[in-house]
Amino acid sequence: MNTLKDVAAALVAPGKGILAADESTRSANKRLQAVSIAQTPLMRRVYREIFLTTPHIEKYLSGVILYEETFNDSIRSGVPFIDVLNQKGILVGIKVDEGTVPFGKDELTTEGLNGLPARLKAFKEKGAHFAKWRAVIEIKGDELPTPEAVRENAARLATYAKDCQASGIVPILEPEVLLQGNHARGRAAEVITEVLQEVFKEISAQGVDPEALIIKSSMAVSGSDSGCKDTPGQVAEDTLASFHASVPEEVPGIVFLSGGQTAEDATANLQAIAEHKETMWQLTFSFARALQGEALAHWAGEDENIPHAQDIFIKRLELVAAARDGRYREEIEKELQALL
Numbered sequence: 447m448n449t450l451k452d453v454a455a456a457l458v459a460p461g462k463g464i465l466a467a468d469e470s471t472r473s474a475n476k477r478l479q480a481v482s483i484a485q486t487p488l489m490r491r492v493y494r495e496i497f498l499t500t501p502h503i504e505k506y507l508s509g510v511i512l513y514e515e516t517f518n519d520s521i522r523s524g525v526p527f528i529d530v531l532n533q534k535g536i537l538v539g540i541k542v543d544e545g546t547v548p549f550g551k552d553e554l555t556t557e558g559l560n561g562l563p564a565r566l567k568a569f570k571e572k573g574a575h576f577a578k579w580r581a582v583i584e585i586k587g588d589e590l591p592t593p594e595a596v597r598e599n600a601a602r603l604a605t606y607a608k609d610c611q612a613s614g615i616v617p618i619l620e621p622e623v624l625l626q627g628n629h630a631r632g633r634a635a636e637v638i639t640e641v642l643q644e645v646f647k648e649i650s651a652q653g654v655d656p657e658a659l660i661i662k663s664s665m666a667v668s669g670s671d672s673g674c675k676d677t678p679g680q681v682a683e684d685t686l687a688s689f690h691a692s693v694p695e696e697v698p699g700i701v702f703l704s705g706g707q708t709a710e711d712a713t714a715n716l717q718a719i720a721e722h723k724e725t726m727w728q729l730t731f732s733f734a735r736a737l738q739g740e741a742l743a744h745w746a747g748e749d750e751n752i753p754h755a756q757d758i759f760i761k762r763l764e765l766v767a768a769a770r771d772g773r774y775r776e777e778i779e780k781e782l783q784a785l786l
């Protein structure tokens with residue numbers, strides 16, 4: 447696998463998707479705390495090990511995004527996580543942004559551009575094939591996001607992408623439009639469109655190759671406090687309309703974050719998106735919570751629960767991968783629900 451385009455194509459290959467196992471230490475601790483597990487380096491390592499050593503994940507995963515703590519760590523037996531993934535033929539990715547900082551009065555931008563080329567070089571030498579940078583965009587009525595925040599985040603995403611491509615690493619650009627808020631689905635779609643348009647304006651201005659990158663997007667869903675429940679068909683229609691208005695056709699793929707949707711909703715929405723056969727990009731998953739949440743709750747920090755947690759994880763993964771190809775069925779969802 448030599449060129450950036452080959453790597454990008456492999457990441458979004460039919461039947462497969464990406465596991466986002468790159469929660470920052472703070473986010474990983476939040477996930478552990480939510481299910482009353484001690485927030486220690488050991489428990490974070492076991493958390494990663496449960497998912498990355500589940501048998502047969504390579505059937506459904508093209509890549510896994512790691513956080514630096516895991517990238518440099520090993521499983522209990524002493525085998526580095528990177529080698530575990532390499533042995534399964536799963537591409538290793540690395541989150542390279544350094545988190546969000548305030549921007550303007552009420553918004554956020556992402557830092558991590560200082561010294562990025564040197565960090566990318568080191569990650570590449572250790573085996574990373576791709577990277578991720580997350581920008582956070584909040585919706586608040588018509589006031590947020592401001593054009594300034596959209597522009598700043600788009601410019602930083604493009605600079606990061608340029609550095610990645612120069613280092614031989616495929617960039618995943620993730621402008622996450624948050625689910626939190628009371629906005630309508632249509633407003634989410636409008637913001638996703640605006641943000642992606644700005645990202646591609648910057649990509650072109652900064653000379654980034656659109657054929658050697660992957661976009662990671664939110665789905666267009668109603669805000670979590672809106673009281674509205676969208677049908678998968680509505681989500682698919684609005685999400686794809688946003689992409690058609692903003693993403694050039696030479697981009698090889700768009701992957702989705704789950705953003706706080708339930709695992710079932712995220713899977714059903716992905717299935718509805720996949721049912722639209724007319725799209726020119728590969729569309730697949732890059733979930734964290736919607737893939738790991740159910741298994742995490744069943745693990746509950748106890749070693750004896752690990753095999754059951756892994757059974758749950760592989761079943762959800764099978765379902766999400768089926769949805770990515772438009773083959774998700776209620777009956778297999780029931781098989782999973784029976785395990786919960």
Ligand code: 13P
Binds near residue numbers: 622733
């Ligand atoms: P969720 O699927 O939990 O939203 O996480 C995906 C991700 O990578 C967020 O940056």
